[in-house]
Amino acid sequence: MKKIIKIFFAGCFSFLCLNVYGWNTIPPGGFKISGIPVTCGPAPTYLYDQTLGDPPLGDIAITNTNGIAINWPLFQQLPPVAQFFTYAHECGHIIQILSGSPINEDQADFYALKIGKAQGFLNLNGIQVVCSYLWSSLGDWTHKPGPVRCNNMLSAFPYI
Numbered sequence: 204m205k206k207i208i209k210i211f212f213a214g215c216f217s218f219l220c221l222n223v224y225g226w227n228t229i230p231p232g233g234f235k236i237s238g239i240p241v242t243c244g245p246a247p248t249y250l251y252d253q254t255l256g257d258p259p260l261g262d263i264a265i266t267n268t269n270g271i272a273i274n275w276p277l278f279q280q281l282p283p284v285a286q287f288f289t290y291a292h293e294c295g296h297i298i299q300i301l302s303g304s305p306i307n308e309d310q311a312d313f314y315a316l317k318i319g320k321a322q323g324f325l326n327l328n329g330i331q332v333v334c335s336y337l338w339s340s341l342g343d344w345t346h347k348p349g350p351v352r353c354n355n356m357l358s359a360f361p362y363i
Contacts, residue, residue: 227252227275234273236290237283243294246270264289266296284329285336291315308346312356317363330356 227250232240234248247270254276263277271293278286295314299306319325325333334356340349347355 234290236286241287241290243271243290243297246294246297248273250275252276264293266293266300268300271297281336282332284324285333287324288315288319288329288333291318294318306345308352309355312352313359313363316356316360320360320363327357327360330360 229248229250231245231247232242234241249270249272251272252275263274263281265272271290273290278289281289292311292315295311296306298304298314299310304310316325316330319329330353334349334353337349337352340346340352342348342351346352
């Protein structure tokens, strides 16, 4: 039986599936992590690869009103649980954008925890794996430092 993980949200919106900056555009439901299709409602996924001449993305993944852009060379280096978490985190931002809420990194992390726990791709060991990649992050103007994010997620996980 083919397992499909859907990272869903309430609400309806549409995107024009444009090939942004020459990025490889994958329609909703067409992007796969470890062979498992993932989707964030009708949001397309854009695979960015600076080695192919795409402009710098600045992060492993970003979200805007056009969909989720993945820095493919970096994303491929993550273990599957961290890939699922990253995609779900970005889907949390899609929900924020569509609801008119300000971008909130903590809420996006907690959305990824909630979806990951509900769909079975994230448990306490998985959070430890995700944190092994976040821990060295100093943070930036929107993200808290890695240790703070990890402590927040580990504290919240049992209650989500």
